[in-house]
Amino acid sequence: MKQISGRARETLAKVMVALNDRESDTNPSDLKRIGDLALELGVELKDEALEEAPAAVAMWLFDGTVDSLPGNYDKGELSPNSPVKELRSFPQDLVLVGRSSILIKGLSNRLGIPWSLAKEWAPISRKVLARSKLNDIDKKVRFRSVLFLFKNWGKGKLSRAIKRLPPSMRGRFASIFLRLLSSAKRE
Numbered sequence: 001m002k003q004i005s006g007r008a009r010e011t012l013a014k015v016m017v018a019l020n021d022r023e024s025d026t027n028p029s030d031l032k033r034i035g036d037l038a039l040e041l042g043v044e045l046k047d048e049a050l051e052e053a054p055a056a057v058a059m060w061l062f063d064g065t066v067d068s069l070p071g072n073y074d075k076g077e078l079s080p081n082s083p084v085k086e087l088r089s090f091p092q093d094l095v096l097v098g099r100s101s102i103l104i105k106g107l108s109n110r111l112g113i114p115w116s117l118a119k120e121w122a123p124i125s126r127k128v129l130a131r132s133k134l135n136d137i138d139k140k141v142r143f144r145s146v147l148f149l150f151k152n153w154g155k156g157k158l159s160r161a162i163k164r165l166p167p168s169m170r171g172r173f174a175s176i177f178l179r180l181l182s183s184a185k186r187e
Contacts, residue, residue: 056073
Protein backbone atom coordinates (compact mmCIF):
# COMPACT_ATOMS: atom_id res chain seq x y z
CA MET A 1 0.00 0.00 0.00
CA LYS A 2 1.22 3.49 -0.81
CA GLN A 3 -0.19 6.84 0.20
CA ILE A 4 0.34 9.52 -2.41
CA SER A 5 0.74 13.13 -1.32
CA GLY A 6 -2.16 15.55 -1.92
CA ARG A 7 -0.78 17.45 -4.91
CA ALA A 8 0.51 14.31 -6.66
CA ARG A 9 -2.79 12.53 -5.95
CA GLU A 10 -4.75 15.36 -7.54
CA THR A 11 -2.49 15.48 -10.60
CA LEU A 12 -2.58 11.68 -10.95
CA ALA A 13 -6.38 11.88 -10.83
CA LYS A 14 -6.29 14.48 -13.61
CA VAL A 15 -4.05 12.19 -15.69
CA MET A 16 -6.47 9.27 -15.25
CA VAL A 17 -9.46 11.39 -16.26
CA ALA A 18 -7.58 12.87 -19.24
CA LEU A 19 -6.54 9.40 -20.43
CA ASN A 20 -10.04 8.03 -20.00
CA ASP A 21 -11.77 10.99 -21.67
CA ARG A 22 -9.44 11.45 -24.66
CA GLU A 23 -11.10 11.46 -28.08
CA SER A 24 -8.32 9.48 -29.74
CA ASP A 25 -4.69 8.47 -29.32
CA THR A 26 -3.69 10.97 -32.01
CA ASN A 27 -5.76 14.04 -31.05
CA PRO A 28 -3.15 16.84 -30.56
CA SER A 29 -5.09 18.66 -27.83
CA ASP A 30 -5.55 15.42 -25.86
CA LEU A 31 -1.86 14.54 -26.25
CA LYS A 32 -0.83 18.03 -25.10
CA ARG A 33 -3.10 17.87 -22.05
CA ILE A 34 -1.93 14.36 -21.07
CA GLY A 35 1.72 15.29 -21.68
CA ASP A 36 1.47 18.48 -19.61
CA LEU A 37 -0.12 16.54 -16.75
CA ALA A 38 2.60 13.86 -16.94
CA LEU A 39 5.23 16.58 -16.61
CA GLU A 40 3.26 18.14 -13.76
CA LEU A 41 3.44 14.76 -11.98
CA GLY A 42 7.20 15.14 -11.94
CA VAL A 43 8.17 12.95 -14.88
CA GLU A 44 11.44 14.32 -16.27
CA LEU A 45 12.50 13.49 -19.82
CA LYS A 46 15.78 13.66 -21.66
CA ASP A 47 16.45 16.86 -23.61
CA GLU A 48 16.27 15.08 -26.97
CA ALA A 49 12.88 13.45 -26.24
CA LEU A 50 10.11 13.99 -28.78
CA GLU A 51 7.25 16.38 -28.04
CA GLU A 52 4.89 13.40 -27.73
CA ALA A 53 7.12 11.61 -25.19
CA PRO A 54 5.32 12.77 -22.00
CA ALA A 55 1.93 11.66 -23.36
CA ALA A 56 3.46 8.40 -24.61
CA VAL A 57 4.92 7.67 -21.16
CA ALA A 58 1.55 8.33 -19.48
CA MET A 59 -0.34 6.21 -22.00
CA TRP A 60 2.22 3.41 -21.84
CA LEU A 61 2.19 3.37 -18.05
CA PHE A 62 -1.49 3.83 -17.24
CA ASP A 63 -3.42 2.54 -20.27
CA GLY A 64 -2.66 -0.97 -21.51
CA THR A 65 -5.47 -0.83 -24.07
CA VAL A 66 -3.55 1.59 -26.32
CA ASP A 67 -2.83 0.10 -29.75
CA SER A 68 -0.05 2.51 -30.70
CA LEU A 69 1.71 5.21 -28.74
CA PRO A 70 2.14 8.78 -29.96
CA GLY A 71 5.50 9.66 -31.51
CA ASN A 72 5.71 6.13 -32.97
CA TYR A 73 7.00 4.81 -29.66
CA ASP A 74 6.80 1.05 -29.07
CA LYS A 75 4.65 -0.40 -26.29
CA GLY A 76 7.35 -2.88 -25.23
CA GLU A 77 9.35 -1.52 -22.31
CA LEU A 78 12.51 -3.29 -23.47
CA SER A 79 12.21 -2.02 -27.03
CA PRO A 80 14.89 0.44 -28.16
CA ASN A 81 12.04 2.76 -29.18
CA SER A 82 10.18 2.57 -25.86
CA PRO A 83 9.05 5.81 -24.19
CA VAL A 84 10.76 4.50 -21.05
CA LYS A 85 14.10 5.19 -22.76
CA GLU A 86 13.17 8.90 -22.77
CA LEU A 87 12.84 9.09 -18.98
CA ARG A 88 15.48 10.99 -17.03
CA SER A 89 13.68 10.56 -13.70
CA PHE A 90 10.36 9.40 -12.34
CA PRO A 91 8.61 10.79 -9.23
CA GLN A 92 9.42 8.73 -6.12
CA ASP A 93 5.79 8.99 -4.89
CA LEU A 94 4.59 7.13 -7.97
CA VAL A 95 7.14 4.33 -8.30
CA LEU A 96 4.90 1.78 -6.57
CA VAL A 97 1.91 2.84 -8.70
CA GLY A 98 4.03 2.49 -11.84
CA ARG A 99 5.43 -0.91 -10.88
CA SER A 100 2.00 -2.24 -9.95
CA SER A 101 0.53 -0.95 -13.19
CA ILE A 102 3.29 -2.63 -15.21
CA LEU A 103 2.77 -5.96 -13.40
CA ILE A 104 -0.99 -5.92 -13.92
CA LYS A 105 -0.56 -4.81 -17.52
CA GLY A 106 1.85 -7.71 -18.16
CA LEU A 107 -0.55 -10.23 -16.65
CA SER A 108 -3.49 -8.87 -18.59
CA ASN A 109 -1.51 -8.97 -21.85
CA ARG A 110 -0.48 -12.55 -21.17
CA LEU A 111 -4.10 -13.51 -20.49
CA GLY A 112 -5.37 -11.55 -23.49
CA ILE A 113 -7.51 -9.24 -21.35
CA PRO A 114 -7.38 -5.55 -22.28
CA TRP A 115 -6.81 -3.51 -19.10
CA SER A 116 -6.47 0.18 -18.41
CA LEU A 117 -5.62 1.65 -15.03
CA ALA A 118 -7.01 4.96 -16.29
CA LYS A 119 -10.38 3.37 -17.07
CA GLU A 120 -10.52 1.66 -13.67
CA TRP A 121 -9.47 4.73 -11.70
CA ALA A 122 -11.33 7.42 -13.67
CA PRO A 123 -14.55 7.25 -11.56
CA ILE A 124 -12.54 7.43 -8.33
CA SER A 125 -10.42 10.21 -9.81
CA ARG A 126 -13.49 12.26 -10.61
CA LYS A 127 -14.58 11.99 -6.97
CA VAL A 128 -11.12 13.03 -5.77
CA LEU A 129 -11.16 16.05 -8.08
CA ALA A 130 -14.70 17.02 -7.07
CA ARG A 131 -13.74 16.82 -3.39
CA SER A 132 -10.62 18.84 -4.11
CA LYS A 133 -12.70 21.55 -5.79
CA LEU A 134 -15.03 21.70 -2.80
CA ASN A 135 -12.05 22.04 -0.48
CA ASP A 136 -10.64 24.81 -2.67
CA ILE A 137 -13.94 26.66 -2.41
CA ASP A 138 -14.19 26.25 1.35
CA LYS A 139 -10.47 26.64 2.12
CA LYS A 140 -11.16 25.24 5.58
CA VAL A 141 -11.46 21.81 7.08
CA ARG A 142 -15.04 20.88 7.77
CA PHE A 143 -15.88 18.90 10.88
CA ARG A 144 -18.17 16.75 8.73
CA SER A 145 -15.25 15.79 6.47
CA VAL A 146 -13.04 14.89 9.41
CA LEU A 147 -15.84 12.89 11.01
CA PHE A 148 -16.47 11.05 7.73
CA LEU A 149 -12.74 10.28 7.42
CA PHE A 150 -12.51 8.89 10.96
CA LYS A 151 -15.73 6.94 10.53
CA ASN A 152 -14.37 5.17 7.42
CA TRP A 153 -10.98 4.65 9.06
CA GLY A 154 -12.65 3.17 12.14
CA LYS A 155 -14.81 0.84 10.05
CA GLY A 156 -11.75 -0.47 8.27
CA LYS A 157 -9.78 -1.00 11.48
CA LEU A 158 -12.74 -2.66 13.21
CA SER A 159 -13.46 -5.02 10.31
CA ARG A 160 -9.78 -6.06 10.16
CA ALA A 161 -9.74 -6.64 13.91
CA ILE A 162 -12.92 -8.72 13.76
CA LYS A 163 -11.56 -10.84 10.91
CA ARG A 164 -8.53 -11.69 13.07
CA LEU A 165 -10.72 -13.01 15.91
CA PRO A 166 -11.35 -16.74 16.26
CA PRO A 167 -14.71 -17.83 14.76
CA SER A 168 -16.37 -18.32 18.18
CA MET A 169 -15.42 -14.78 19.25
CA ARG A 170 -16.65 -13.38 15.93
CA GLY A 171 -20.07 -14.96 16.55
CA ARG A 172 -20.30 -13.44 20.03
CA PHE A 173 -19.23 -10.06 18.72
CA ALA A 174 -21.82 -10.23 15.93
CA SER A 175 -24.65 -11.07 18.36
CA ILE A 176 -23.69 -8.20 20.69
CA PHE A 177 -23.49 -5.85 17.74
CA LEU A 178 -26.90 -6.91 16.44
CA ARG A 179 -28.45 -6.43 19.90
CA LEU A 180 -26.97 -2.94 20.07
CA LEU A 181 -28.31 -2.13 16.61
CA SER A 182 -31.81 -3.36 17.41
CA SER A 183 -31.91 -1.42 20.72
CA ALA A 184 -30.67 1.72 18.95
CA LYS A 185 -33.43 1.39 16.33
CA ARG A 186 -36.10 1.09 19.04
CA GLU A 187 -35.04 4.38 20.63
